[in-house]
Amino acid sequence: MQIKEIMLKEVISVKRSTNLRQLLKIFAKFHIFPLVPVVEEDNRLVGIVSFRNLTNVFQPPRPEILKTVPFLDEEEEDIFKADFTEEIGDLVVVEDIMETKFISIQEDASLEEAFKSMKLHLKEEVPVVDKAGRLVGIVGIFDIIRQVFRQKGVIK
Amino acid sequence: MNTILGLGFILLAGLLSARLISKIKFPAVTAYLALGIIIGPALFKLVPKDILDASGLISNIVLGLIAFSIGQNFSRDNFRKIGKSVIWISVLEACGAWILVTLTFLIILKQPFYISLLFGAIASATAPAATVMVIREYRAKGNFTDTLLGVVAIDDAWCLIIFAISLAISQAIHSQILATSFLIKVFFNSIFSIFGAFVLGGVVAISLSYLSKVLRTQTELLIFTLGFVLLNIGIAIWLHLSVLLATLFLGAILVNIDKSPFKFFDSLKTIDSPLFLLFFVLAGANLEIGILPKLGLIGLTYLVFRIIGKVIGASLGARISKAPESIKRYLGLALIPQAGVALGCALIAKSDFPNVGGMIFTTIIATTVIYELFGPLCTRYALQKAGDITVEPHPS
Numbered sequence: 001m002q003i004k005e006i007m008l009k010e011v012i013s014v015k016r017s018t019n020l021r022q023l024l025k026i027f028a029k030f031h032i033f034p035l036v037p038v039v040e041e042d043n044r045l046v047g048i049v050s051f052r053n054l055t056n057v058f059q060p061p062r063p064e065i066l067k068t069v070p071f072l073d074e075e076e077e078d079i080f081k082a083d084f085t086e087e088i089g090d091l092v093v094v095e096d097i098m099e100t101k102f103i104s105i106q107e108d109a110s111l112e113e114a115f116k117s118m119k120l121h122l123k124e125e126v127p128v129v130d131k132a133g134r135l136v137g138i139v140g141i142f143d144i145i146r147q148v149f150r151q152k153g154v155i156k
Numbered sequence: 157m158n159t160i161l162g163l164g165f166i167l168l169a170g171l172l173s174a175r176l177i178s179k180i181k182f183p184a185v186t187a188y189l190a191l192g193i194i195i196g197p198a199l200f201k202l203v204p205k206d207i208l209d210a211s212g213l214i215s216n217i218v219l220g221l222i223a224f225s226i227g228q229n230f231s232r233d234n235f236r237k238i239g240k241s242v243i244w245i246s247v248l249e250a251c252g253a254w255i256l257v258t259l260t261f262l263i264i265l266k267q268p269f270y271i272s273l274l275f276g277a278i279a280s281a282t283a284p285a286a287t288v289m290v291i292r293e294y295r296a297k298g299n300f301t302d303t304l305l306g307v308v309a310i311d312d313a314w315c316l317i318i319f320a321i322s323l324a325i326s327q328a329i330h331s332q333i334l335a336t337s338f339l340i341k342v343f344f345n346s347i348f349s350i351f352g353a354f355v356l357g358g359v360v361a362i363s364l365s366y367l368s369k370v371l372r373t374q375t376e377l378l379i380f381t382l383g384f385v386l387l388n389i390g391i392a393i394w395l396h397l398s399v400l401l402a403t404l405f406l407g408a409i410l411v412n413i414d415k416s417p418f419k420f421f422d423s424l425k426t427i428d429s430p431l432f433l434l435f436f437v438l439a440g441a442n443l444e445i446g447i448l449p450k451l452g453l454i455g456l457t458y459l460v461f462r463i464i465g466k467v468i469g470a471s472l473g474a475r476i477s478k479a480p481e482s483i484k485r486y487l488g489l490a491l492i493p494q495a496g497v498a499l500g501c502a503l504i505a506k507s508d509f510p511n512v513g514g515m516i517f518t519t520i521i522a523t524t525v526i527y528e529l530f531g532p533l534c535t536r537y538a539l540q541k542a543g544d545i546t547v548e549p550h551p552s
Binding site for chain 1: 174178183184185221222225226228229234237238283284285288289305306308309310312371372373374377416418419421428432495496497
């Protein structure tokens with residue numbers, strides 16, 4: 001069985017230019033902040049925003065390029081002392097906080113492959129793309145587990 | 157003190173000293189180094205001999221891990237992103253310090269060529285930690301800051317390459333008494349050391365990427381990656397290839413051939429911090445305090461000409477890439493701190509050239525301490541002049 005048969009096809013995605021306020025508003029009614037795919041006009045997947053990236057807003061900017069630099073001190077984030085005003089809602093856009101190096105899964109991958117990859121990368125959910133790199137869905141570990149329950153007849 | 161007690165003591169004392177020094181806004185590496193000097197044989201003699209004897213082993217492993225991580229920079233994607241200015245400036249400031257320090261040691265101080273070359277190569281390194289700390293503390297923002305961050309991120313890669321080439325040449329010169337085939341031998345030894353490292357890094361990267369298909373868990377990933385990096389370092393030592401280049405190439409080739417290469421680099425990050433701490437404390441502990449008084453002129457020459465080399469090189473790079481005037485004038489000044497990579501290279505020089513290594517290493521430690529103390533002030537001055545910060549530090 002392939003991932004495209006069990007993935008969730010209606011995905012809420014955002015653009016690079018979506019600002020922080022809009023982003024928070026879209027997911028205001030969610031229990032937790034989900035994994036949000038970032039797509040171009042042609043639906044090509046270019047990044048993801050997760051809860052972890054949201055907390056980056058509280059830290060001074062740390063360009064991705066510094067990831068490879070050895071011996072940098074980690075900066076503790078104190079979200080209660082952050083000194084920003086409401087304008088940050090307009091100023092920060094998705095492009096500033098999204099991750100461009102992320103794990104995605106091809107739509108024709110098998111459930112076993114997808115499960116293995118998610119376990120290896122410690123991901124609970126990942127975006128699904130077609131051959132051209134366009135976003136076609138999202139799949140979570142729970143979707144795979146549910147499919148196994150279904151196959152065993154636990155649920156119909 | 158037994159070895160394990162010593163290790164526990166070093167780790168906890170390191171943690172405490174880093175906490176204390178962060179209050180006065182210095183990076184943790186400075187604290188570890190100072191701790192090493194204080195508890196080392198030069199002063200309080202609290203580091204067990206077994207651990208001191210393992211300095212070479214630990215620095216080889218740590219430098220291997222660093223070179224591997226720095227290799228990530230060589231992805232096509234990254235080069236597209238960082239831009240022309242950063243590449244020109246970083247290459248020329250590293251080469252500027254390398255060439256100028258080598259020449260002054262050779263001509264003014266009349267040191268042998270192989271020693272001058274080693275000093276020059278080590279001078280090309282910078283330490284991003286102190287620079288990044290200043291940028292964060294003052295919330296610096298702007299074109300100058302972006303260029304500076306790009307330069308400090310990439311320039312240790314150039315330093316590793318410069319040092320590896322210089323080391324190969326120095327070894328070849330040192331091992332050979334003047335003979336007719338001298339230059340040819342030097343040339344072939346260096347080419348073998350560098351080209352061999354490329355082939356080794358490539359073969360290991362391809363095997364690592366291919367075999368990683370069998371991995372199932374994070375634990376396996378960590379063990380697998382560490383195993384391959386150590387294998388690569390070990391084979392390089394065994395075949396007398398450049399350890400630094402072999403591991404740099406391993407990272408650089410891996411990042412270009414694997415579909416999701418960053419998992420390997422990220423997994424190693426979970427274990428590197430205690431090793432880094434140990435590395436810096438041991439670097440400090442290896443200071444030979446008896447040599448210190450004799451170093452006056454050498455130390456001073458190194459201190460001054462490394463800065464001049466960086467300033468001229470950075471300015472030239474900025475001119476060639478048509479960067480703004482502020483970058484042309486002040487960027488070199490922001491690149492003064494030196495620490496981890498320079499110390500690691502100096503430790504390698506120390507173990508490869510026992511007769512002069514102590515002098516090189518002690519000079520580098522002493523100058524590191526000085527650079528780490530006043531380097532951040534110069535970085536702040538450069539950022540102010542460039543208009544990227546206001547004078548008040550950020551309260552947090």
